[in-house]
Amino acid sequence: MADKRRFDLFAEFVRREFPDAHRVFDIAGGMGKLNLALTDRGLAVTTFDRRWKRADVRYAERLFTLEEPCACDLVVGMHPDGATRIIVEYAARHDLPFAIVPCCSDNGMPYKPWVRHLAELATQHGFDLGDTTLPMQGRARVLHGRRRR
Ligand SMILES: C[S@@+](CC[C@H](N)C(=O)[O-])C[C@H]1O[C@@H](n2cnc3c(N)ncnc32)[C@H](O)[C@@H]1O
Numbered sequence: 001m002a003d004k005r006r007f008d009l010f011a012e013f014v015r016r017e018f019p020d021a022h023r024v025f026d027i028a029g030g031m032g033k034l035n036l037a038l039t040d041r042g043l044a045v046t047t048f049d050r051r052w053k054r055a056d057v058r059y060a061e062r063l064f065t066l067e068e069p070c071a072c073d074l075v076v077g078m079h080p081d082g083a084t085r086i087i088v089e090y091a092a093r094h095d096l097p098f099a100i101v102p103c104c105s106d107n108g109m110p111y112k113p114w115v116r117h118l119a120e121l122a123t124q125h126g127f128d129l130g131d132t133t134l135p136m137q138g139r140a141r142v143l144h145g146r147r148r149r
Helices: 006-017 033-040 081-093 111-124
Strands: 023-027 044-049 059-061 074-078 098-101 127-133 141-147
Touching: 006 033, 006 074, 006 098, 006 127, 006 141, 023 033, 023 081, 033 044, 033 074, 074 081, 081 098, 081 111, 081 127, 081 141, 111 127, 111 141
Parallel strands: 023 044, 023 074, 044 059, 074 098
Antiparallel strands: 098 141, 127 141
16 A cells, blocks of 8 residues: 655645746546645646546646657656656656656566666766655655756
C-alpha cells in the first residue's frame, strides 16, 4: 500500500525545489490527488492519465506521449510506472526541469537498477541530477533534474 502522505510531501518538495515553476504537467496522476496538492500550493496543473473516477481537476484523459504539445514549465510524476522514462525524455526534448518518484519499471527491471537506469538516462540527456528521499513509506526516492547550461 502506497503512503497516503505522498502527494503532500511531493508537492511540498516540488514547490521548494522549483520556486519558479507555475505550469506543471502531472504525468500518470491517477485520480488527481497530486494535482490537488500542487494546486493548493498555487500551481496551475494538468494531470495526464485515464481514470474516470477522479478529483475535479484539470485532467487530460489520455496516455501521455512524447508527442504531447508542451504547455508547462515543469513535468512531474508520482509512481508513474510506464510513463517514467517518457517524463525524462519529454523534459529533455523541451528543455524542462523534471521530478519523478519512480516505482515500477517499464521493462521488468527491479527497483534499484531501474532508478540507476533513470539517473543515467537523465545524465546522458544533459541534466544535473538531484536524488532526494521523501520521509514516507514505500518508494520514496525523488530523482529531479535541471538541464546543464
Ligand atoms: C501506480 S499508478 C500511480 C498513480 C498515482 N500517481 C498515485 O501515486 O496514486 C500508475 C499510473 O500510471 C498511469 N500511466 C502509465 N503510463 C501512462 C502514460 N503514458 N500516460 C499517463 N498515465 C500513465 C496508469 O494509468 C496509472 O494510473
